[in-house]
Amino acid sequence: MDDIKTIAKELLSSGKVNAVIGYVNGTDKRTKPYIATTPEEADKLVINDYILNNLAVYLTRKEVEKYGKVAIVAKGCDIKSIVALIQESQIKRENVHIIGVNCSGVPKDFGIEFNAETISAKCLNCQVRTPHIYDSLTGEAKDLPKADDNNLKTIRKVEAMTAEEKWDFFEEEFNKCIKCYACRQACPLCYCERCIVDKSVPRWIERSAHKRGNFSWNLIRAFHLSGRCIGCNECERACPMDIPLSLLNRKMGMTAKEEFNYTPGMDINTPTLVGSYDLKDNEDFIE
Protein backbone atom coordinates (compact mmCIF):
# COMPACT_ATOMS: atom_id res chain seq x y z
CA MET A 1 0.00 0.00 0.00
CA ASP A 2 1.35 3.42 -0.94
CA ASP A 3 2.03 5.89 1.80
CA ILE A 4 0.35 9.26 1.91
CA LYS A 5 3.29 11.19 0.46
CA THR A 6 3.49 8.98 -2.63
CA ILE A 7 -0.25 9.18 -3.23
CA ALA A 8 -0.40 12.95 -2.77
CA LYS A 9 2.64 13.61 -4.96
CA GLU A 10 1.25 11.43 -7.72
CA LEU A 11 -2.13 13.20 -7.61
CA LEU A 12 -0.58 16.66 -7.66
CA SER A 13 2.11 16.05 -10.28
CA SER A 14 -0.31 14.31 -12.65
CA GLY A 15 -2.71 17.24 -12.28
CA LYS A 16 -5.61 15.05 -11.17
CA VAL A 17 -6.21 17.41 -8.28
CA ASN A 18 -5.17 20.99 -7.57
CA ALA A 19 -4.73 20.61 -3.85
CA VAL A 20 -4.45 17.93 -1.20
CA ILE A 21 -6.00 18.63 2.20
CA GLY A 22 -4.10 16.63 4.77
CA TYR A 23 -2.22 16.67 8.05
CA VAL A 24 1.33 17.77 8.89
CA ASN A 25 3.20 17.31 12.14
CA GLY A 26 2.61 19.93 14.77
CA THR A 27 4.31 20.13 18.13
CA ASP A 28 4.43 17.12 20.41
CA LYS A 29 1.57 14.61 19.84
CA ARG A 30 -0.30 16.95 17.54
CA THR A 31 -1.00 17.40 13.87
CA LYS A 32 -2.35 20.39 12.07
CA PRO A 33 -4.41 20.69 8.92
CA TYR A 34 -2.46 21.55 5.79
CA ILE A 35 -3.32 22.24 2.17
CA ALA A 36 -0.60 21.05 -0.19
CA THR A 37 -0.67 22.48 -3.71
CA THR A 38 2.68 21.26 -5.06
CA PRO A 39 4.46 17.87 -4.91
CA GLU A 40 7.16 19.47 -2.71
CA GLU A 41 4.57 20.59 -0.21
CA ALA A 42 3.02 17.12 -0.30
CA ASP A 43 6.27 15.81 1.17
CA LYS A 44 5.27 17.24 4.54
CA LEU A 45 2.04 15.25 4.82
CA VAL A 46 1.83 12.62 7.55
CA ILE A 47 -0.50 9.96 8.93
CA ASN A 48 -0.18 9.02 12.60
CA ASP A 49 -2.25 8.44 15.76
CA TYR A 50 -3.04 12.14 16.08
CA ILE A 51 -4.93 12.89 12.88
CA LEU A 52 -7.89 14.19 14.86
CA ASN A 53 -9.34 17.04 12.81
CA ASN A 54 -12.23 16.31 10.51
CA LEU A 55 -10.88 17.95 7.37
CA ALA A 56 -14.22 17.66 5.57
CA VAL A 57 -15.09 20.98 7.22
CA TYR A 58 -12.82 22.69 4.67
CA LEU A 59 -14.59 21.29 1.60
CA THR A 60 -17.43 23.80 1.79
CA ARG A 61 -15.18 26.77 2.54
CA LYS A 62 -14.81 29.35 -0.23
CA GLU A 63 -11.03 29.41 0.14
CA VAL A 64 -10.90 25.73 -0.72
CA GLU A 65 -13.65 25.72 -3.33
CA LYS A 66 -11.48 27.94 -5.50
CA TYR A 67 -9.06 25.02 -6.00
CA GLY A 68 -11.68 23.10 -7.96
CA LYS A 69 -10.91 19.43 -7.67
CA VAL A 70 -9.20 18.55 -4.40
CA ALA A 71 -8.02 15.42 -2.65
CA ILE A 72 -8.70 14.99 1.03
CA VAL A 73 -7.16 12.73 3.63
CA ALA A 74 -10.01 11.22 5.61
CA LYS A 75 -10.63 8.61 8.27
CA GLY A 76 -13.82 6.53 8.06
CA CYS A 77 -15.81 8.99 10.17
CA ASP A 78 -14.58 11.94 8.10
CA ILE A 79 -15.61 10.09 4.95
CA LYS A 80 -19.11 9.77 6.41
CA SER A 81 -19.27 13.54 6.63
CA ILE A 82 -18.01 13.89 3.05
CA VAL A 83 -20.75 11.48 1.95
CA ALA A 84 -23.31 13.48 3.95
CA LEU A 85 -22.17 16.65 2.16
CA ILE A 86 -22.63 14.90 -1.18
CA GLN A 87 -26.07 13.61 -0.08
CA GLU A 88 -27.03 17.19 0.72
CA SER A 89 -25.73 18.44 -2.65
CA GLN A 90 -23.08 20.67 -1.10
CA ILE A 91 -20.19 19.16 -3.03
CA LYS A 92 -19.92 16.95 -6.08
CA ARG A 93 -18.49 13.45 -5.87
CA GLU A 94 -16.35 14.02 -8.97
CA ASN A 95 -14.77 17.11 -7.41
CA VAL A 96 -13.32 15.32 -4.43
CA HIS A 97 -10.72 12.59 -4.43
CA ILE A 98 -10.97 10.73 -1.15
CA ILE A 99 -7.73 9.37 0.28
CA GLY A 100 -9.11 6.92 2.82
CA VAL A 101 -7.10 6.05 5.91
CA ASN A 102 -7.37 2.67 7.58
CA CYS A 103 -7.91 3.91 11.09
CA SER A 104 -6.72 2.46 14.39
CA GLY A 105 -8.77 4.86 16.49
CA VAL A 106 -7.80 8.27 17.78
CA PRO A 107 -7.38 9.75 21.26
CA LYS A 108 -9.91 12.19 22.71
CA ASP A 109 -7.63 15.14 22.20
CA PHE A 110 -4.17 16.27 21.21
CA GLY A 111 -1.19 16.02 23.50
CA ILE A 112 -2.18 12.85 25.33
CA GLU A 113 -0.89 9.30 25.02
CA PHE A 114 -3.20 7.07 22.93
CA ASN A 115 -4.40 4.10 24.98
CA ALA A 116 -7.52 2.37 26.30
CA GLU A 117 -8.26 5.23 28.68
CA THR A 118 -7.89 8.06 26.24
CA ILE A 119 -9.54 6.56 23.16
CA SER A 120 -12.32 8.71 21.74
CA ALA A 121 -15.84 7.39 22.42
CA LYS A 122 -16.72 7.56 18.73
CA CYS A 123 -14.09 4.91 17.92
CA LEU A 124 -15.49 2.20 20.17
CA ASN A 125 -18.40 1.21 17.94
CA CYS A 126 -16.90 2.36 14.66
CA GLN A 127 -18.15 0.47 11.58
CA VAL A 128 -15.91 2.24 9.10
CA ARG A 129 -12.37 1.71 10.36
CA THR A 130 -11.76 0.42 6.85
CA PRO A 131 -13.32 3.26 4.86
CA HIS A 132 -16.58 2.48 3.05
CA ILE A 133 -15.97 4.85 0.14
CA TYR A 134 -12.57 5.96 -1.15
CA ASP A 135 -10.46 6.58 -4.24
CA SER A 136 -7.06 5.77 -2.74
CA LEU A 137 -6.35 3.91 0.45
CA THR A 138 -3.48 4.25 2.88
CA GLY A 139 -2.51 3.42 6.45
CA GLU A 140 -2.79 0.24 8.42
CA ALA A 141 -5.50 -0.56 10.95
CA LYS A 142 -4.25 -1.96 14.22
CA ASP A 143 -6.51 -3.52 16.86
CA LEU A 144 -8.45 -1.04 18.95
CA PRO A 145 -7.68 -0.86 22.64
CA LYS A 146 -10.62 -2.23 24.65
CA ALA A 147 -12.58 0.33 26.64
CA ASP A 148 -16.01 0.86 28.18
CA ASP A 149 -18.51 3.00 26.29
CA ASN A 150 -19.06 5.57 29.04
CA ASN A 151 -20.74 7.93 26.58
CA LEU A 152 -23.56 5.44 25.96
CA LYS A 153 -23.82 4.79 29.71
CA THR A 154 -24.40 8.51 30.30
CA ILE A 155 -27.09 8.58 27.60
CA ARG A 156 -28.88 5.65 29.25
CA LYS A 157 -28.54 7.38 32.62
CA VAL A 158 -30.13 10.58 31.27
CA GLU A 159 -32.90 8.64 29.51
CA ALA A 160 -33.83 7.06 32.84
CA MET A 161 -34.16 10.45 34.57
CA THR A 162 -37.45 12.26 35.18
CA ALA A 163 -38.23 15.33 33.07
CA GLU A 164 -37.20 17.62 35.93
CA GLU A 165 -33.86 15.88 36.39
CA LYS A 166 -33.16 15.93 32.66
CA TRP A 167 -33.91 19.63 32.52
CA ASP A 168 -31.65 20.37 35.49
CA PHE A 169 -28.87 18.24 34.04
CA PHE A 170 -28.90 20.02 30.70
CA GLU A 171 -29.53 23.44 32.16
CA GLU A 172 -26.37 23.06 34.18
CA GLU A 173 -24.38 21.79 31.20
CA PHE A 174 -25.61 24.51 28.82
CA ASN A 175 -25.00 27.06 31.53
CA LYS A 176 -21.30 26.67 30.83
CA CYS A 177 -21.75 27.82 27.23
CA ILE A 178 -19.95 31.05 26.36
CA LYS A 179 -21.50 31.26 22.87
CA CYS A 180 -18.16 31.07 21.07
CA TYR A 181 -19.76 28.90 18.34
CA ALA A 182 -16.66 26.70 18.14
CA CYS A 183 -19.04 23.73 17.87
CA ARG A 184 -20.54 25.26 14.75
CA GLN A 185 -17.21 26.17 13.19
CA ALA A 186 -15.76 22.69 13.74
CA CYS A 187 -18.79 20.93 12.29
CA PRO A 188 -18.53 19.86 8.64
CA LEU A 189 -22.33 19.85 8.37
CA CYS A 190 -22.87 23.36 9.76
CA TYR A 191 -22.22 24.93 6.40
CA CYS A 192 -25.03 27.52 6.23
CA GLU A 193 -23.66 30.80 4.94
CA ARG A 194 -25.80 32.57 7.50
CA CYS A 195 -26.45 30.65 10.65
CA ILE A 196 -29.79 31.15 12.39
CA VAL A 197 -28.02 32.76 15.37
CA ASP A 198 -26.49 35.36 13.08
CA LYS A 199 -29.88 36.55 11.89
CA SER A 200 -30.90 39.65 13.79
CA VAL A 201 -34.28 40.47 12.26
CA PRO A 202 -36.10 38.63 13.66
CA ARG A 203 -33.76 37.56 16.43
CA TRP A 204 -34.63 33.88 16.81
CA ILE A 205 -31.96 32.96 19.27
CA GLU A 206 -30.63 35.37 21.82
CA ARG A 207 -26.92 35.75 21.39
CA SER A 208 -25.75 36.76 24.84
CA ALA A 209 -24.43 34.00 27.04
CA HIS A 210 -27.36 33.92 29.42
CA LYS A 211 -29.22 30.79 30.38
CA ARG A 212 -32.14 31.14 28.02
CA GLY A 213 -30.07 31.96 24.96
CA ASN A 214 -27.70 29.13 25.80
CA PHE A 215 -30.50 26.62 26.13
CA SER A 216 -32.15 27.64 22.88
CA TRP A 217 -28.88 27.67 20.96
CA ASN A 218 -27.85 24.22 22.10
CA LEU A 219 -31.34 22.87 21.49
CA ILE A 220 -31.54 24.26 17.98
CA ARG A 221 -27.98 23.24 17.12
CA ALA A 222 -28.81 19.68 18.16
CA PHE A 223 -32.06 19.75 16.20
CA HIS A 224 -30.43 21.06 13.04
CA LEU A 225 -28.05 18.11 13.20
CA SER A 226 -30.71 15.52 14.01
CA GLY A 227 -30.53 12.73 11.50
CA ARG A 228 -27.58 14.46 9.84
CA CYS A 229 -24.81 14.23 12.42
CA ILE A 230 -22.37 11.47 11.55
CA GLY A 231 -20.77 11.50 14.98
CA CYS A 232 -17.24 12.76 14.33
CA ASN A 233 -17.40 14.47 17.75
CA GLU A 234 -15.44 17.47 16.54
CA CYS A 235 -17.95 19.84 18.17
CA GLU A 236 -17.35 18.33 21.56
CA ARG A 237 -13.58 18.41 21.09
CA ALA A 238 -13.74 22.03 19.97
CA CYS A 239 -15.89 23.09 22.94
CA PRO A 240 -13.72 25.08 25.37
CA MET A 241 -16.26 24.58 28.15
CA ASP A 242 -16.51 20.77 27.80
CA ILE A 243 -20.26 20.63 27.20
CA PRO A 244 -21.13 17.00 26.39
CA LEU A 245 -22.60 17.75 22.95
CA SER A 246 -22.04 14.17 21.84
CA LEU A 247 -24.83 13.04 24.20
CA LEU A 248 -27.37 15.01 22.18
CA ASN A 249 -25.91 14.18 18.80
CA ARG A 250 -25.63 10.51 19.54
CA LYS A 251 -29.08 10.31 21.08
CA MET A 252 -30.58 11.87 17.96
CA GLY A 253 -28.54 9.52 15.78
CA MET A 254 -29.95 6.60 17.76
CA THR A 255 -33.45 8.01 17.32
CA ALA A 256 -33.00 8.25 13.54
CA LYS A 257 -31.88 4.64 13.53
CA GLU A 258 -34.77 3.43 15.68
CA GLU A 259 -37.54 5.45 14.02
CA PHE A 260 -36.43 5.43 10.40
CA ASN A 261 -33.61 2.88 10.22
CA TYR A 262 -31.49 5.68 8.81
CA THR A 263 -27.77 6.26 9.23
CA PRO A 264 -26.36 9.37 7.59
CA GLY A 265 -23.19 9.36 5.54
CA MET A 266 -23.21 5.76 4.38
CA ASP A 267 -24.36 5.98 0.77
CA ILE A 268 -24.26 8.95 -1.59
CA ASN A 269 -27.48 7.89 -3.33
CA THR A 270 -29.69 7.65 -0.23
CA PRO A 271 -31.92 10.70 0.22
CA THR A 272 -31.38 12.54 3.49
CA LEU A 273 -33.65 11.85 6.43
CA VAL A 274 -35.38 15.21 6.70
CA GLY A 275 -35.21 15.83 2.96
CA SER A 276 -37.47 12.87 2.29
CA TYR A 277 -40.57 11.27 3.78
CA ASP A 278 -42.48 8.06 3.89
CA LEU A 279 -46.26 7.80 3.69
CA LYS A 280 -46.09 5.29 6.53
CA ASP A 281 -44.19 7.48 9.01
CA ASN A 282 -45.38 7.10 12.59
CA GLU A 283 -48.21 9.45 13.54
CA ASP A 284 -49.44 7.96 16.81
CA PHE A 285 -48.69 11.25 18.54
CA ILE A 286 -50.91 13.29 16.20
CA GLU A 287 -54.62 13.67 17.04
Add this chain to the structure above:
Amino acid sequence: METKKFEPKIIAFVCNWCTYTGADLAGTSRMKYQPNIRMIKLPCTGRIDPVFIIKAFERGADGVLVSGCHPGDCHYNAGNFHARRRWIMFNKLLDFLGIDESRIHFSWVSASEGKKFVDVVNGFVNKVKAKGPFEKYAKLNKEYVING
Protein backbone atom coordinates in the same frame (compact mmCIF):
# COMPACT_ATOMS: atom_id res chain seq x y z
CA MET B 1 -60.82 36.73 48.45
CA GLU B 2 -61.29 34.62 45.41
CA THR B 3 -58.05 33.14 44.05
CA LYS B 4 -57.43 33.82 40.39
CA LYS B 5 -57.89 30.75 38.24
CA PHE B 6 -55.00 29.68 36.06
CA GLU B 7 -55.71 30.54 32.44
CA PRO B 8 -53.05 29.02 30.19
CA LYS B 9 -51.54 30.90 27.30
CA ILE B 10 -51.48 28.65 24.28
CA ILE B 11 -49.97 29.47 20.92
CA ALA B 12 -51.45 27.68 17.93
CA PHE B 13 -49.43 27.37 14.73
CA VAL B 14 -51.87 26.38 12.04
CA CYS B 15 -51.85 25.95 8.30
CA ASN B 16 -53.71 28.39 6.13
CA TRP B 17 -55.53 25.83 4.01
CA CYS B 18 -57.01 23.40 6.50
CA THR B 19 -56.93 24.17 10.19
CA TYR B 20 -57.29 27.94 9.84
CA THR B 21 -60.24 27.44 7.55
CA GLY B 22 -61.58 24.81 9.95
CA ALA B 23 -61.36 27.35 12.77
CA ASP B 24 -63.16 29.82 10.55
CA LEU B 25 -65.92 27.28 10.02
CA ALA B 26 -66.19 26.79 13.77
CA GLY B 27 -66.62 30.54 14.08
CA THR B 28 -69.19 30.99 11.32
CA SER B 29 -71.09 28.01 12.71
CA ARG B 30 -71.24 29.83 16.07
CA MET B 31 -69.46 27.03 17.90
CA LYS B 32 -67.79 28.08 21.14
CA TYR B 33 -64.33 27.07 22.26
CA GLN B 34 -62.09 28.24 25.08
CA PRO B 35 -60.41 31.57 24.41
CA ASN B 36 -56.92 30.55 25.59
CA ILE B 37 -55.39 30.09 22.19
CA ARG B 38 -53.60 32.71 20.12
CA MET B 39 -53.57 31.57 16.56
CA ILE B 40 -50.73 32.14 14.13
CA LYS B 41 -51.47 31.35 10.51
CA LEU B 42 -48.74 29.95 8.30
CA PRO B 43 -48.90 28.76 4.70
CA CYS B 44 -48.27 25.11 5.57
CA THR B 45 -47.27 22.85 8.45
CA GLY B 46 -44.03 22.41 6.54
CA ARG B 47 -43.36 26.08 7.26
CA ILE B 48 -43.54 25.56 11.01
CA ASP B 49 -39.92 25.74 12.01
CA PRO B 50 -39.32 24.17 15.45
CA VAL B 51 -37.63 27.42 16.38
CA PHE B 52 -41.14 28.97 16.43
CA ILE B 53 -42.15 26.51 19.11
CA ILE B 54 -39.00 27.25 21.11
CA LYS B 55 -39.67 30.96 20.82
CA ALA B 56 -43.22 30.50 22.09
CA PHE B 57 -41.93 28.68 25.18
CA GLU B 58 -39.19 31.27 25.67
CA ARG B 59 -41.83 33.98 25.81
CA GLY B 60 -43.89 32.13 28.37
CA ALA B 61 -46.39 30.00 26.47
CA ASP B 62 -47.86 27.21 28.59
CA GLY B 63 -48.61 25.06 25.58
CA VAL B 64 -48.22 24.98 21.82
CA LEU B 65 -50.78 23.59 19.41
CA VAL B 66 -49.61 22.61 15.95
CA SER B 67 -52.17 21.71 13.36
CA GLY B 68 -52.55 21.32 9.62
CA CYS B 69 -54.00 19.31 6.75
CA HIS B 70 -54.48 15.57 6.97
CA PRO B 71 -51.78 13.51 5.26
CA GLY B 72 -52.49 13.47 1.54
CA ASP B 73 -54.50 16.72 1.65
CA CYS B 74 -51.59 19.16 1.67
CA HIS B 75 -52.08 22.15 -0.59
CA TYR B 76 -48.40 21.82 -1.54
CA ASN B 77 -48.64 18.03 -1.86
CA ALA B 78 -46.01 16.98 0.66
CA GLY B 79 -45.48 19.76 3.20
CA ASN B 80 -47.20 17.92 6.02
CA PHE B 81 -45.28 14.69 5.35
CA HIS B 82 -42.01 16.57 5.78
CA ALA B 83 -43.40 18.30 8.87
CA ARG B 84 -44.46 15.00 10.41
CA ARG B 85 -40.96 13.58 10.09
CA ARG B 86 -39.47 16.71 11.60
CA TRP B 87 -41.88 16.58 14.57
CA ILE B 88 -40.98 12.99 15.35
CA MET B 89 -37.33 13.98 15.71
CA PHE B 90 -38.15 17.21 17.52
CA ASN B 91 -40.37 15.45 20.05
CA LYS B 92 -37.64 12.99 20.92
CA LEU B 93 -35.13 15.79 21.36
CA LEU B 94 -37.43 17.77 23.65
CA ASP B 95 -38.10 14.67 25.69
CA PHE B 96 -34.37 14.03 26.07
CA LEU B 97 -33.83 17.61 27.21
CA GLY B 98 -36.57 17.36 29.83
CA ILE B 99 -39.29 19.44 28.18
CA ASP B 100 -42.64 17.78 28.73
CA GLU B 101 -43.82 16.48 25.34
CA SER B 102 -47.46 16.89 26.34
CA ARG B 103 -47.00 20.69 26.30
CA ILE B 104 -47.04 20.41 22.52
CA HIS B 105 -50.10 19.03 20.83
CA PHE B 106 -50.14 17.96 17.19
CA SER B 107 -53.30 17.42 15.20
CA TRP B 108 -54.71 17.19 11.70
CA VAL B 109 -57.84 19.31 11.25
CA SER B 110 -59.31 19.76 7.78
CA ALA B 111 -61.30 22.77 6.51
CA SER B 112 -64.57 20.92 7.04
CA GLU B 113 -63.78 19.80 10.59
CA GLY B 114 -64.98 22.81 12.57
CA LYS B 115 -66.29 20.49 15.25
CA LYS B 116 -63.00 18.64 15.51
CA PHE B 117 -61.18 21.95 15.86
CA VAL B 118 -63.37 22.86 18.82
CA ASP B 119 -62.75 19.48 20.42
CA VAL B 120 -58.99 19.65 19.87
CA VAL B 121 -58.74 23.13 21.38
CA ASN B 122 -60.98 22.37 24.37
CA GLY B 123 -59.20 19.07 25.02
CA PHE B 124 -55.76 20.62 24.89
CA VAL B 125 -56.69 23.69 26.96
CA ASN B 126 -58.14 21.43 29.67
CA LYS B 127 -55.02 19.27 29.62
CA VAL B 128 -52.72 22.28 30.03
CA LYS B 129 -54.96 23.73 32.74
CA ALA B 130 -54.60 20.49 34.67
CA LYS B 131 -50.81 20.54 34.23
CA GLY B 132 -50.44 24.11 35.45
CA PRO B 133 -48.16 26.82 34.14
CA PHE B 134 -44.95 26.04 32.22
CA GLU B 135 -42.44 28.42 33.64
CA LYS B 136 -39.06 26.81 33.60
CA TYR B 137 -38.13 27.92 30.09
CA ALA B 138 -39.35 31.50 30.43
CA LYS B 139 -37.73 31.68 33.87
CA LEU B 140 -34.31 31.06 32.36
CA ASN B 141 -34.76 34.66 31.38
CA LYS B 142 -31.99 37.17 31.75
CA GLU B 143 -29.73 35.43 34.20
CA TYR B 144 -26.27 36.15 32.94
CA VAL B 145 -23.75 33.45 33.48
CA ILE B 146 -20.43 34.80 32.30
CA ASN B 147 -18.50 33.34 35.17
CA GLY B 148 -16.57 30.44 33.66
